Amino acid sequence: xxxxxxxxxxxxxxxxxxxxxxxxxxxxxxxxxxxxxxxxxxxxxxxxxxxxxxxxxxxxxxxxxxxxxxxxxxxxxxxxxxxxxxxxxxxxxxxxxxxxxxxxxxxxxxxxxxxxxxxxxxxxxxxxxxxxxxxxxxxxxxxxxxxxxxxxxxxxxxxxxxxxxxxxxxxxxxxxxxxxxxxxxxxxxxxxxxxxxxxxxxxxxxxxxxxxxxxxxxxxxxxxxxxxxxxxxxxxxxxxxxxxxxxxxxxxxxxxxxxxxxxxxxxxxxxxxxxxxxxxxxxxxxxxxxxxxxxxxxxxxxxxxxxxxxxxxxxxxxxxxxxxxxxxxxxxxxxxxxxxxxxxxxxxxxxxxxxxxxxxxxxxxxxxxxxxxxxxxxxxxxxxxxxxxxxxxxxxxxxxxxxxxxxxxxxxxxxxxxxxxxxxxxxxxxxxxxxxxxxxxxxxxxxxxxxxxxxxxxxxxxxxxxxxxxxxxxxxxxxxxxxxxxxxxxxxxxxxxxxxxxxxxxxxxxxxxxxxxxxxxxxxxxxxxxxxxxxxxxxxxxxxxxxxxxxxxxxxxxxxxxxxxxxxxxxxxxxxxxxxxxxxxxxxxxxxxxxxxxxxxxxxxxxxxxxxxxxxxxxxxxxxxxxxxxxxxxxxxxxxxxxxxxxxxxxxxxxxxxxxxxxxxxxxxxxxxxxxxxxxxxxxxxxxxxxxxxxxxxxxx
Amino acid sequence: xxxxxxxxxxxxxxxxxxxxxxxxxxxxxxxxxxxxxxxxxxxxxxxxxxxxxxxxxxxxxxxxxxxxxxxxxxxxxxxxxxxxxxxxxxxxxxxxxxxxxxxxxxxxxxxxxxxxxxxxxxxxxxxxxxxxxxxxxxxxxxxxxxxxxxxxxxxxxxxxxxxxxxxxxxxxxxxxxxxxxxxxxxxxxxxx
Numbered sequence: 001x002x003x004x005x006x007x008x009x010x011x012x013x014x015x016x017x018x019x020x021x022x023x024x025x026x027x028x029x030x031x032x033x034x035x036x037x038x039x040x041x042x043x044x045x046x047x048x049x050x051x052x053x054x055x056x057x058x059x060x061x062x063x064x065x066x067x068x069x070x071x072x073x074x075x076x077x078x079x080x081x082x083x084x085x086x087x088x089x090x091x092x093x094x095x096x097x098x099x100x101x102x103x104x105x106x107x108x109x110x111x112x113x114x115x116x117x118x119x120x121x122x123x124x125x126x127x128x129x130x131x132x133x134x135x136x137x138x139x140x141x142x143x144x145x146x147x148x149x150x151x152x153x154x155x156x157x158x159x160x161x162x163x164x165x166x167x168x169x170x171x172x173x174x175x176x177x178x179x180x181x182x183x184x185x186x187x188x189x190x191x192x193x194x195x196x197x198x199x200x201x202x203x204x205x206x207x208x209x210x211x212x213x214x215x216x217x218x219x220x221x222x223x224x225x226x227x228x229x230x231x232x233x234x235x236x237x238x239x240x241x242x243x244x245x246x247x248x249x250x251x252x253x254x255x256x257x258x259x260x261x262x263x264x265x266x267x268x269x270x271x272x273x274x275x276x277x278x279x280x281x282x283x284x285x286x287x288x289x290x291x292x293x294x295x296x297x298x299x300x301x302x303x304x305x306x307x308x309x310x311x312x313x314x315x316x317x318x319x320x321x322x323x324x325x326x327x328x329x330x331x332x333x334x335x336x337x338x339x340x341x342x343x344x345x346x347x348x349x350x351x352x353x354x355x356x357x358x359x360x361x362x363x364x365x366x367x368x369x370x371x372x373x374x375x376x377x378x379x380x381x382x383x384x385x386x387x388x389x390x391x392x393x394x395x396x397x398x399x400x401x402x403x404x405x406x407x408x409x410x411x412x413x414x415x416x417x418x419x420x421x422x423x424x425x426x427x428x429x430x431x432x433x434x435x436x437x438x439x440x441x442x443x444x445x446x447x448x449x450x451x452x453x454x455x456x457x458x459x460x461x462x463x464x465x466x467x468x469x470x471x472x473x474x475x476x477x478x479x480x481x482x483x484x485x486x487x488x489x490x491x492x493x494x495x496x497x498x499x500x501x502x503x504x505x506x507x508x509x510x511x512x513x514x515x516x517x518x519x520x521x522x523x524x525x526x527x528x529x530x531x532x533x534x535x536x537x538x539x540x541x542x543x544x545x546x547x548x549x550x551x552x553x554x555x556x557x558x559x560x561x562x563x564x565x566x567x568x569x570x571x572x573x574x575x576x577x578x579x580x581x582x583x584x585x586x587x588x589x590x591x592x593x594x595x596x597x598x599x600x601x602x603x604x605x606x607x608x609x610x611x612x613x614x615x616x617x618x619x620x621x622x623x624x625x626x627x628x629x630x631x632x633x634x635x636x637x638x639x640x641x642x643x644x645x646x647x648x649x650x651x652x653x654x655x656x657x658x659x660x661x662x663x664x665x666x667x668x669x670x671x672x673x674x675x676x677x678x679x680x681x682x683x684x685x686x687x688x689x690x691x692x693x694x695x696x697x698x699x700x701x
Numbered sequence: 702x703x704x705x706x707x708x709x710x711x712x713x714x715x716x717x718x719x720x721x722x723x724x725x726x727x728x729x730x731x732x733x734x735x736x737x738x739x740x741x742x743x744x745x746x747x748x749x750x751x752x753x754x755x756x757x758x759x760x761x762x763x764x765x766x767x768x769x770x771x772x773x774x775x776x777x778x779x780x781x782x783x784x785x786x787x788x789x790x791x792x793x794x795x796x797x798x799x800x801x802x803x804x805x806x807x808x809x810x811x812x813x814x815x816x817x818x819x820x821x822x823x824x825x826x827x828x829x830x831x832x833x834x835x836x837x838x839x840x841x842x843x844x845x846x847x848x849x850x851x852x853x854x855x856x857x858x859x860x861x862x863x864x865x866x867x868x869x870x871x872x873x874x875x876x877x878x879x880x881x882x883x884x885x886x887x888x889x890x891x892x893x
Contacts, residue, residue, distance in 0.1 A: 036725065039851055047855045052721035059725070064818050181714035185853055192712050192854040208742075210714045213751040221746055277747065596714045606813075606820050607724045610731055611717045613814060620746060652742050652749045 007031060011335060012040060012526065014458040015450035016052040018598045019117030020264040021186055022458035023049045027474050032679055034058050035473055040115035044529045045467045045543075048392065049185035052596050060450055061475055063432055065604060067447035068478025077423060078441050081526045085490075087479065090444055094402065094429045095493035098132070101399045101427070107133035108360050109399040110233035110387055111425075115140040115406025119456045119471065121483040124506075125379055126348035128487050131496040135353060136398070137359035140406040140599075141300075143370050143686040144413070149302040151369060151377045151684070152312020154621055155553055158543030160333040162316060163462050165295030166534070167194050169329035172287055172294035174202040176315060177226065177301025177690075181210035182593040185538070187297055202284045204229065206589050207618050207660045208653025217284045220655055222275040223589035224305045224691015230314035231567055232270030233285040236260035237322060242289035244323030245657040252320055254552020254564070261564040273567065273575075274324060275655055289322045293329025304591060306570040308681045309369060313553070314565040320549045326537045333537065337468035337530040340510045343461050348378055349498050361387050362398075367685030368559060382685040383412055384677035390421040400427040404483055407450065407473075407600045409437035410509040410664065413687035414641070415672035431486055434604065437666065447480040454482035455503065455518065457510060468514070470526030489654065561683050569662060570638075570691035571679040575656075577693065584639065584693035588670040591689045592618065592661040598663040612673040615669035616649040618660035619696065624650050629698045636660060642673035645699065659694055702834060704780035705862035705869045706849065707878040708755055709892040712856035715740065715753030719848035719857065726836065726847035728823030732812035735804075735833035736848050752893065755848075755857075758783060758804040758833035759880075759887030766796035766805065774829075780861070781888055782835045790829035797830060801882050805832045861889070 009029045013020045015037070023700035024043025029034040037057055054071065060066075070090035075081030085093075085313065102365070112129045114122060139145070146656035153160045167173060167190035180188035192290035195201060199263050207225045220394075222571035223227050233310050238259050239244050271278040288294045291495035296319055302311045307326035325331035337429020341347060345501075350373060358364070364371025373379045389398045408418040422428060422441045430439040431446035439445045456471040458464055481489075500506040505608055514521070514528060543607050543668050545555065557563040569576035570700060596608040603609055617637055630633055631650040637659060643670045644659060654660060663671045674694065678688045715738050723729070723736045736757035743761045756780065760783045766776045774789035776794055797805045808825045836846035844850070847859045858865035869890075872878040876889035 036722075038848075039853055048855075050718055051853070052717045055718060055721040055725060056849060057824070059820050062820070062822070064820070106810055181716040188714055188716065191713065192856075196712070208749055208751050210716065210753070213753060214711070218747070218749075280747075418797065527817055545750045560813065595718075596721075605816055606719055606731055606818065606823060609814065609817055610724060610734065611720060613812075623747065652745045653773075655746060 002017045011472055012475050013474065014469050015050070015057070016119055016458070016471065017053040017057050018461055021046065021049070021184060022463040022469065023185060025054060029474060029683040030555070034061055035083055041542065043450060043469070045464055045469065046186040047189065049189040051185045052611060052628065053598055053602060056605050057450060057452060057606045059607050061432070061477060063605065065482070067297060067432065067434060067445060067478055068480065069447060070479070071445040073443050075580045079621070080440065082445070087481070089445055091489050091493055093444055095490055097427050098400055099494055102133065102308035105397060106398055108357065109397055110134045111136040111398050111401045113138050113140070113383070113401060113403045113408065115404070115408055115411065116458070116601070117437050118405055118483055120489055121456065122482060123342035124487045126242070127498060128496065129493060130349045130353045131491070131498050131515060133357065134351065135357040136381040136386065138383050138386055140383070140408055140411045141365070142380055142383055143303065143308070143680070143684055144301045144689065145276060145303050145379065146310035147303065147377055148368065148684045148686055149298060149312040149682070152309050153316050153543070154314040154376050154680065155515055155550065156313050156556055157320065157549055158327055158537070159333045160462070161333050162296055162298050162312070162319070162326050164332050164334050164465060165297050166329050167191060167295060167331045170194055170199055170295040170564060171295065171329065172200045172202065172291040174204065174284070174288050174294065175297040176204040178297050178299030179205065179209040179211055179587050179593055180297060182595040183299060184297070191297070199606060200287055206453055206654060206658050207592065208651065210595070212653065217280060217287065219276050219280060219284055221685065222273070222655065223587050223658060224573065224688065225274045226301070226305060227307055227310045227314050227565065228265060228270050228273040228567040229281065230311065230318055231262055231265040231565060232267055232274070232281055233260070233288070234314065234318050234321065235265045236267060236282060236285045237289045238262055239404060242286065243321040246269065248321055252547050252549040252551050254550060255321070257564055258317065258551040261566065265567070283383055292310060292322065292324065293327055294322065294324050294431060295331050297331060298665065301690060303686055303689055304472065306681055306686050308686040309566045310568070312346065317551050317565065319387070320603050322552065325549065326535055328534050330379055332534050333532060334462060335466045335530070335532040336459070337466055337528040338514045339468055340513060341459070341461065342459060342510070345375065345378070350378070352497070362389055363685055367680065367683060370685045371685040374559070382416070383408070384680065384685070384687065387417050387421040392424050398425060399426050404431045407436045409441065410666060410670050410672060412601045413672055413675035413689060414676070414677035415670055416642070417677065431483060435498065436600070446486060447478060448486070449482045451479040453477060453480055454484070455485065455507065455686070456482065457507060457588070466530040466532040467526040470522060470529070472522070472526070495698050570688055572693045581622045581693055582696045586659045586694050588637070588639065588674065588692040588694040589658065589660045589690040590675055590692070592660045594662060597664055605664065615646040615662050615665040617646040618649050618651050618654050620654050620656040620658070621650040621652050623656045624648060627696065634699050634701055635696055637694050638675065639694045644669050644671055644673055658698055702780045702839065703862045703888065704760070704782060705860065705873060705888045706749045707858045707869050707890045707892060709856045709858070710752050710754060712891065713753045716853065716856060718853055720852045721798060722847040722851040728824040730808040730810065730823050730829070731817065733806040733808050733831060733845065755806065756802060759802050759853045759885065759889045760835060761888070762886035763783040765799040765801060766887065769795040769799040771795065772796065778837060780840070784795060784834055785830055785832065787826060787829045792828050792830065792891050794830060801885055805830050845863060
């Protein structure tokens with residue numbers, strides 16, 4: 001080791017290993033080799049947050065199995081036989097094939113599907129699809145991540161305030177269905193800081209998680225019953241006059257209707273539904289409403305239960321009636337730092353897509369809140385409906401798929417069906433860092449660059465609040481190229497409208513309103529520090545049709561949905577399907593996260609795998625004793641759709657009738673063998689990943 | 702000079718950034734974790750308390766491992782750092798039995814999952830016992846240990862316990878930071 005050696009070069013950049021947090025980091029290089037990745041304590045946005053995935057990115061960068069060159073299959077699909085091809089050949093083949101299929105079968109026969117957000121290319125991907133003319137753009141996340149909760153926040157609050165808890169100024173913090181130490185390191189760091197200065201912490205999670213270990217009040221909600229919990233809290237707060245009457249009068253509409261609806265959710269009833277003790281709900285509601293300002297931290301759980309629009313609505317409403325929206329220490333609204341926002345319908349060129357195509361979007365008729373252009377969200381195709389179209393050829397044929405950064409063979413509900421579809425689709429191109437289970441089935445595989453290998457911007461509003469920071473290229477592996485570069489080069493070959501000549505031109509375009517070129521931005525330090533104004537909407541109105549927070553939503557009513565939040569039992573549960581529950585007596589939550597992995601990524605990184613070597617399932621210690629299961633035993637967890645084998649992790653931090661399983665593992669440990677993609681949430685089409693029924697038993701060791 | 706580390710358990714969220722930075726810094730083989738995080742639970746559902754407790758070599762003032770080492774491989778360096786001379790270690794593992802904190806490792810490439818490739822940077826010191834050296838090479842050039850440098854919540858505080866102006870001195874002398882198994886006089890302290 002040579003820490004003192006003078007040849008250490010330090011580069012400030014932003015990590016994008018998860019794509020969501022954009023932690024400011026310092027990369028240390030020795031002799032051009034990346035040696036260390038350190039938190040940047042001076043970063044105005046993330047102030048020193050980092051995670052094992054970011055630190056271990058060195059092992060990802062120099063991994064022996066990295067895809068280094070474009071590959072074309074050299075045998076039947078999935079045979080594992082490949083030949084190295086040039087970038088030109090790879091891009092020409094993809095461009096020609098997609099254009100031919102567009103010509104022969106219409107643009108809708110091409111599906112563009114993305115997964116991990118590796119930089120700002122994600123909205124380029126939408127833009128590409130719209131410019132190409134296909135309505136069938138979708139995401140592994142999609143209806144299971146961000147889209148539903150973003151939709152619910154936008155129609156209720158007029159923006160995504162639940163994504164931005166003002167943790168520095170909160171006196172009470174409520175973390176709901178999120179585990180920031182595993183998935184939101186910057187929020188995790190701020191919560192701990194807030195706790196140190198005396199803030200109170202409420203955590204809603206069926207499992208006592210990393211952040212749960214710091215909770216003053218833990219609400220171990222039955223998986224999938226979150227909406228009832230939120231409505232119970234709303235009702236308690238209204239009935240006991242704990243709401244902010246002045247705020248409600250000035251800034252919201254529909255309070256009387258809400259109060260009537262909420263009155264159906266007494267503490268007693270809600271406690272029975274959620275399995276959370278009454279006094280604990282009461283204590284949490286009181287603390288959140290009284291010890292203000294209070295903020296809420298949410299995450300993908302909101303997008304993975306039976307009613308994903310309702311939970312986002314109910315929790316937005318809870319924040320609103322207690323006067324915690326657009327106030328210091330509450331939930332506030334992000335902005336851009338003045339650059340071109342990629343998170344707009346303008347940027348993705350949705351208006352360029354003909355209206356008839358909007359109507360053709362797969363799943364849009366059944367799930368209009370996801371699949372129709374309602375000027376709220378970015379409309380997208382419904383993944384399960386896409387898979388069905390590939391397999392059955394109905395309502396029309398899907399002939400080609402281009403998947404970037406996604407691994408649907410493992411990552412989406414009912415993954416066996418995804419594999420069937422991937423095998424069947426006529427043409428499959430995949431861009432990724434490794435030969436994933438999805439890439440294995442492709443015709444063409446493109447080697448994507450990791451976050452250390454391209455110049456770019458950390459500019460997603462979800463991740464950066466109002467600051468803009470730079471990402472700097474520090475390394476190059478093989479011929480790997482950024483996803484942005486791939487999109488631009490493909491667009492060139494297809495003469496698509498609205499694209500640029502190079503990556504740098506694209507970055508210059510995004511930066512233009514700031515007065516910088518990318519090069520100048522780099523030289524100027526690569527940071528624009530912009531603190532959005534809190535309370536702007538209280539003065540100027542919220543971005544909703546009424547200009548107020550819409551507790552009662554006329555728009556939802558217009559679109560054919562309940563204008564007020566309500567609770568619905570999961571599709572399968574001890575109450576909705578009591579017969580099934582006799583055979584499958586436990587309530588299952590899938591998708592449990594650990595800090596070392598991002599979805600299906602990371603198991604092949606030795607340093608990360610060492611932290612969590614095997615897939616595990618959380619089981620209540622008392623329950624396990626009754627079932628003869630010891631800590632570390634192999635157990636079989638089964639739903640009506642399939643089974644997984646995992647190691648039992650015994651804990652007292654879970655309800656005796658609840659089981660939690662990790663996600664992202666391969667083979668017999670893939671939790672998406674347990675999930676269903678046929679019964680989806682109303683209007684939005686989310687698959688239920690939390691709140692299923694299962695049974696568990698010890699298997700031969 | 703006496704190096705000491707105070708770990709504030711109220712700030713540790715078990716994110717494992719320290720454990721990862723340690724693995725990268727030292728290029729340890731699979732299964733070797735100079736620092737690791739144990740989960741401790743108290744109570745039963747729904748009244749449960751949980752803590753994450755980072756553990757590592759405690760750099761004891763009077764180390765049990767040193768007493769049992771037959772070859773003199775384990776020794777004490779400046780600032781009370783306990784080190785292993787890899788060349789002198791015969792791999793007898795007496796020290797591993799003697800260590801009250803389970804902080805020593807003997808690398809064998811057996812634990813590695815079949816599907817996991819090996820990085821060139823994983824040194825895997827075969828045939829000798831290894832453990833946390835408090836990043837002594839970094840200390841010698843005025844840099845903090847890797848685990849301290851990366852901790853996102855600043856749960857780890859490092860310094861010279863003999864320096865009366867240091868934060869660690871204040872935390873230890875005031876009794877806020879306490880040792881685990883204090884009879885061994887460890888240099889790693891905890892706030893809980």
